[in-house]
Amino acid sequence: MDKEQQLLDSALNLFTEFGFHATPTSKIAKDAGVSNGTLFHYFPTKEVLILKLYEEIKKQLNVHLEKSIPVDAPLKQTFKVYFKKSIIWALENQKEFDYIQQFINSPFITMVDISDTAVTGNHHKLIEQGQEKGELVNLPSQLILALISNTVIAVYSFLKGNNQNQKEILQKSFKQFWKLIT
Amino acid sequence: MDKEQQLLDSALNLFTEFGFHATPTSKIAKDAGVSNGTLFHYFPTKEVLILKLYEEIKKQLNVHLEKSIPVDAPLKQTFKVYFKKSIIWALENQKEFDYIQQFINSPFITMVDISDTAVTGNHHKLIEQGQEKGELVNLPSQLILALISNTVIAVYSFLKGNNQNQKEILQKSFKQFWKLIT
DNA sequence: ATATTTGTAGAGTGATTAGTCAATCAAATA
């Protein structure tokens, strides 16, 4: 087993349960089954651990999102796939998703690049293309991106507590979401 | 000067800048111009201080929102007023608004009533009335509430960094928002 | 005027914490 990964796993569990500073490094090490010193062998400071965990989760999410995205599909179809994939990933990786939000809403966010909030990549491009074609509403692409992220968060946090009719909710939510951005 | 209020003010400033646990009570007391012991005279524990600050801000927001809300106005008008008032309050009280988000996305949220997320009151009722009249989309009112909150957050976080065209952005955003929930 | 409560101070305490370090251990390489 990779001890670095085990440390990240334990950190994720403990950080989401107790928060960053209420989780001592000693507890993380213990939970991961390694010694105190080993933690600091892999992560020079606690802060680095917190940041690396964020980067790693963000990477996982982005890799997942870019998998099997249709090319040359109608814009609406592409957005639908992104939308649903995001929410389903969040539901299947709740700790990871919650960690992202906890991190983003904490002062640690000032330590990462500003243009880097959670989802990156070609989304800006996609939005601007949609606007050129007149399909998407004419609002700053940054705002549209924020609207998208936050709609995903809203649907996720609802479905987290109510997993009945998931498919129907997703369907209807997307329909409304599409109206929001067109 | 009310020392309890001064302590809450200092706590707000420091918590939003450094986070809960990276802000020692001693710093809060010093910043408020009182002694260590005085802080614990007003707040038995640090946790109580964190919770009371949250409650106080939530109350402020709710009081503000309920001021000069039109009665018997068309639903769309009522929502528009709520929508704009929320965002403008957030922009004018950024620390308070950021604190709410930091709190809600932290493990401390488990210590407050679940039915109590930030905005309370008659909003559920309003939504259900709108649905009965067939004006609002037929989705669970909890989900609609989440969509509303998160749209407000999205527009706020965009406008926080771009305060040009505020009026126009608000106008257009509401137009899209209304499509989202109808 | 006296007694009682309430507010305020700040030094002190015991516990906890991030991070260090010298000593082993394992495994790869020479």
Add this chain to the structure above:
DNA sequence: TATTTGATTGACTAATCACTCTACAAATAT
């Protein structure tokens, strides 16, 4: 087989923290 390299340990440290306690001052009640 010898040597180097990196991984791992856990006791240790210096700092920090939430909170206590005693003393005193101010306000309020009797």
